[in-house]
Amino acid sequence: MEYANLRRQAASLKRSLFDQGYLDEQFCQVEDLQDEASPNFAEEVVSLFFKDSARLVANIEQAMEKYPGDFNRWDAHMQQLKGSCFSIGASKMSNECTSFRNSCAEENAEGCRRSFQKVKREHAILRQKLESYFQLLRQAGPARTATRSGGK
Amino acid sequence: MLLDAMMMEPMKGLMGRERERDQFPVGMRVLAVDDDRVCLKVLEGLLRRCQYHVTTTNQAITALKLLRENKDMFDLVISDVHMPDMDGFKLLELVGLEMDLPVIMLSVNGETKTVLKGITHGACDYLLKPVRIEELRNVWQHVVRRKFSNRETNNLDFSKEYSKHPTTDSYHGLSQVASGSSDQGGSRASKKRKEPQSEEEDEGDDNDNDAQDNDEPSGSKKPRVVWSVELHRKFVAAVNHLGIDKAVPKRILELMNVEKLTRENVASHLQKYRLYLRRLSVVASHQASIAAVFGGRDPFLHMGAFEGLPSYQPFASSAGIPSFNPHGLLSGVGTAAFGLKDLAPSKAIQCASSNGAVSHCIGDTNKFHIANLQENQQANLAQGLTAPLGQPQLQQKWIHQETSDLSSFFSGSALANTMSGTLQRVTSSSLPPVELLECTQIKVGAHSSIRIPPASSGLLERSVGLSPNLQDSSISQQCAIPIDDRFSVNKLPLHIPFVDVSTTKLDASFVAPEQDMDQKEKFPERVTVLPSESLIAADRSKCGTRSSGSTMLLLSDTERHSKYLKFGVASNSRHGIDEMVNGSFNYNGGASVPEQNDVYDFGNSKLQGGFNSSSCNFDGLLNSIIKVENDDMPFADNDLGCELFPLGACI
Numbered sequence: 001m002e003y004a005n006l007r008r009q010a011a012s013l014k015r016s017l018f019d020q021g022y023l024d025e026q027f028c029q030v031e032d033l034q035d036e037a038s039p040n041f042a043e044e045v046v047s048l049f050f051k052d053s054a055r056l057v058a059n060i061e062q063a064m065e066k067y068p069g070d071f072n073r074w075d076a077h078m079q080q081l082k083g084s085c086f087s088i089g090a091s092k093m094s095n096e097c098t099s100f101r102n103s104c105a106e107e108n109a110e111g112c113r114r115s116f117q118k119v120k121r122e123h124a125i126l127r128q129k130l131e132s133y134f135q136l137l138r139q140a141g142p143a144r145t146a147t148r149s150g151g152k
Numbered sequence: 153m154l155l156d157a158m159m160m161e162p163m164k165g166l167m168g169r170e171r172e173r174d175q176f177p178v179g180m181r182v183l184a185v186d187d188d189r190v191c192l193k194v195l196e197g198l199l200r201r202c203q204y205h206v207t208t209t210n211q212a213i214t215a216l217k218l219l220r221e222n223k224d225m226f227d228l229v230i231s232d233v234h235m236p237d238m239d240g241f242k243l244l245e246l247v248g249l250e251m252d253l254p255v256i257m258l259s260v261n262g263e264t265k266t267v268l269k270g271i272t273h274g275a276c277d278y279l280l281k282p283v284r285i286e287e288l289r290n291v292w293q294h295v296v297r298r299k300f301s302n303r304e305t306n307n308l309d310f311s312k313e314y315s316k317h318p319t320t321d322s323y324h325g326l327s328q329v330a331s332g333s334s335d336q337g338g339s340r341a342s343k344k345r346k347e348p349q350s351e352e353e354d355e356g357d358d359n360d361n362d363a364q365d366n367d368e369p370s371g372s373k374k375p376r377v378v379w380s381v382e383l384h385r386k387f388v389a390a391v392n393h394l395g396i397d398k399a400v401p402k403r404i405l406e407l408m409n410v411e412k413l414t415r416e417n418v419a420s421h422l423q424k425y426r427l428y429l430r431r432l433s434v435v436a437s438h439q440a441s442i443a444a445v446f447g448g449r450d451p452f453l454h455m456g457a458f459e460g461l462p463s464y465q466p467f468a469s470s471a472g473i474p475s476f477n478p479h480g481l482l483s484g485v486g487t488a489a490f491g492l493k494d495l496a497p498s499k500a501i502q503c504a505s506s507n508g509a510v511s512h513c514i515g516d517t518n519k520f521h522i523a524n525l526q527e528n529q530q531a532n533l534a535q536g537l538t539a540p541l542g543q544p545q546l547q548q549k550w551i552h553q554e555t556s557d558l559s560s561f562f563s564g565s566a567l568a569n570t571m572s573g574t575l576q577r578v579t580s581s582s583l584p585p586v587e588l589l590e591c592t593q594i595k596v597g598a599h600s601s602i603r604i605p606p607a608s609s610g611l612l613e614r615s616v617g618l619s620p621n622l623q624d625s626s627i628s629q630q631c632a633i634p635i636d637d638r639f640s641v642n643k644l645p646l647h648i649p650f651v652d653v654s655t656t657k658l659d660a661s662f663v664a665p666e667q668d669m670d671q672k673e674k675f676p677e678r679v680t681v682l683p684s685e686s687l688i689a690a691d692r693s694k695c696g697t698r699s700s701g702s703t704m705l706l707l708s709d710t711e712r713h714s715k716y717l718k719f720g721v722a723s724n725s726r727h728g729i730d731e732m733v734n735g736s737f738n739y740n741g742g743a744s745v746p747e748q749n750d751v752y753d754f755g756n757s758k759l760q761g762g763f764n765s766s767s768c769n770f771d772g773l774l775n776s777i778i779k780v781e782n783d784d785m786p787f788a789d790n791d792l793g794c795e796l797f798p799l800g801a802c803i
Contacts, residue, residue, distance in 0.1 A: 026282045033197035041197055049190045079234060083260045084190040086282040 006140035013133050022126055026089030043134045049088050050127050056081040057120060064116065074112060075104040081119075093122040177292030178203040181225065185215040185243065186232035186258065191281060195230065195258075198285045204292075212238035216246060223251050223378065227295045230279075233259035233266065241273045248274040250379065252302075254294035258283060272431050302420075377417040383410065387421060396429065 017023045034041040060077045067073050078100050085094035096119040103111030182204045186192040192208050199206040207226070209215050212235050219226065229247055233240035244255045254276040259266065262280045270278045276294040279287055379387070390407035391399040401419035408418070 029282075029285065030194055030197070032285075033194070033201055037200075038197070045190060045193050045197075048193060052189055076234070079260060080188060083188050083232075083234075083281055086260055087188070087191040087194045089282070 003139075003141050006136050010133055010136035010140055013129070013136065017129055017133070020092075022090070022092050022122075022129060024089045024091040026086065026091075028089070030088055043137075045088060046130050046134065049084055049090075050130075053081055053084055053123060056084070057123060060116065064112070069107075069109065071104040071107050071109075071112070075101055078104070078119075090122075090126055093119060093126055096122050177295075179205050180227045180292050180295060181205045182207070182291075183215055183218065183226045183229045184208045184231075185212055185229065185235070185240075186210060187212075187235045187237070188232065191232065191258075195283060195288075198283065198288050199230075201285060202289050204288075211235075212240070212243045216243065219247060219251055219253070226253060228291060229253050229255045230258060230291070231255060233257050233261065233270065241269055244270070244273045244275055249384070252298070254298045256291055256294065377413065377421075379421055383408075383413075384421075386410065387418070387425070391422070391425065396426070 014023075018027075030045055031042045038044070056077065060074060060081065063070070063073050063077055078097055082094055082097040082101070085091075085097055096115055100112055100115035100119060103109075103115050182199055184192060184195050184199065184206060185208075186195065187210050189210055192210055196206050196208050207218070209218065212231070215229070215231070216238075219229070231240050231243055235243075240257060240259075244257065247253055247255050255274065256277040256279060257270040257275040258279050258281055259270075260281045267278045276298070277291065386408045387404065390404040393407060394400075394403055399422065401415045401422055404422065405413060405415050405418045
């Protein structure tokens, strides 16, 4: 069936995201929380994540421009973003966040900038991938957004 | 599950609460605060999955408002540390002070100093993001513990006033009900926070309350005395007028001249207040040491690791760091240090006991307090002991717990207090002179501002009596390991009870802290403190460290740590070893030393007379730890963590 096919695709996309390290175990936990009461929990969380993270990324960018050298401030912003990444299991992105924070600790502005670029990039990639993923799921079937399908 | 949750909704309110209580922890009402909406949402999902009743807000101010409006609306608060509108720690303090609710901190930041800060501010637990559901499943313990501790405090208060022997039935009952850990937690909680004991305990007859409390884990809802700002101000004024050392509830009550306030209310509030003060004074010093010790890792973890450490078996101690790490930490640390491979990780009960005892002692020279603690400790220890010795998973959790526990543990001054107390105790105890010496040294060594309250001296006296008992557990002697500055685990000889004051990861601390040798210096002396007997015995044990009670404070913070160490050493040593051996620390609070002499031996085997050798084989320990860590700490039990904290908490 078409639905089954779509579900399979979604599953394999998810698997690849895990294999490539974009997502980690935490994401599974989030998906696990989906149930009858909140059938679209995972998707809601993820879209909330991207909304918030986009804002946070912009904040950081702004802070870096407006307050050059204020590593504490940069770090504080990044910590927020990192928290979100952790919560949904965005592991590559959170790694970049960590390296950004490390650069802040070393007061390495150039390092920060580089890390920040990576953060932005990972953010964009992840967003795109997760959007495809959820789209597949949506198409695959309304009822059970197949958290379990595709062999977790 | 869903159905239950749905059922819970309409049940809110007293009646609902009653019902929920029956099904506790299902339906426990949690308030979650986090400015990060994503985290908050995920957290909410997780909590609901645990069948708790969740309310969320992403503003601390709103949370505070909600809590103030109706104090009975929630059982537990979970809050992020970094929030824009109000610092999480501040919220934590306010909630603790005004509402006496258990608060759990959340953060991506697991640095020792932050965790420590959480503890010193009164957090029951400190979780790292991303939070896992397993951790949340257990948070209801904090609610129970608090209730129990409140009750205990009540008892203690009474005891204090009447010098009653603490072994009240209720107390025991509590222990039983709470299966030890609760007690520990409770005591710890109560000690940790100087929240107004309010209601339950204060109401009427303590014993009655206790009895009642024992029956229902969730605690019946007795009218609480709300310590409003105004009331507290009067209280503080009265205390200052009388002098903090001379302030007795009766006089305070008279001075305050408030209707409907009972002496019990004042007594419990006083206890908390004392703890709070202590915490304030020692926080700074401890922080450093703790940080050092823990090095950002759960010390206990290391402890557990120790278990597996072939070389280092300092403390069969408190391997299992109960979630109460904070308290347990101390003890746990010691125990952990023991790394009882073979020994059941005796929970740091020793420490804990000591801690608890100390705390009490500090405020209260009643021995029985210690004894009480002991009891708790024992319970806990037993529990801790049972904890699987080397279970990786447990470890994992344990680490987390430890971390959090540590946080709580450190909440502060409690630890310090305990330490001081222990130290005091140790010194005073008639422990082998050598030990005493050591202990004393520790005291001296402790840079930390652990102020040994006058009460401590009382403790000392008591300990004197105890010492004979403690003999076996030379460990107790050990306590005096002054962990000053960055007491690096390395420095600490294995003997030293591993007091993992610094909650953070043990491994880190262990490895990391390179304590100055000054500590070591102190330490070695201290080490010797350990009852020679025990130490020697310990030597035999694999553990290099003397597990007996000596909880090594791997605290990097010397001062603080030293305090802790001392503390842990004193009290725990004895028990620690025993515990370890038996896996149950019976911290006999000095007075009644558990007859685990043999245990001690057992422990000794584990411990390798670490203490005996003044040289802190901390390095060895550390290495062991590191090694263990690498191997996956077998010892996940939080035993270690036991009571150390409570002591502080008690304060």
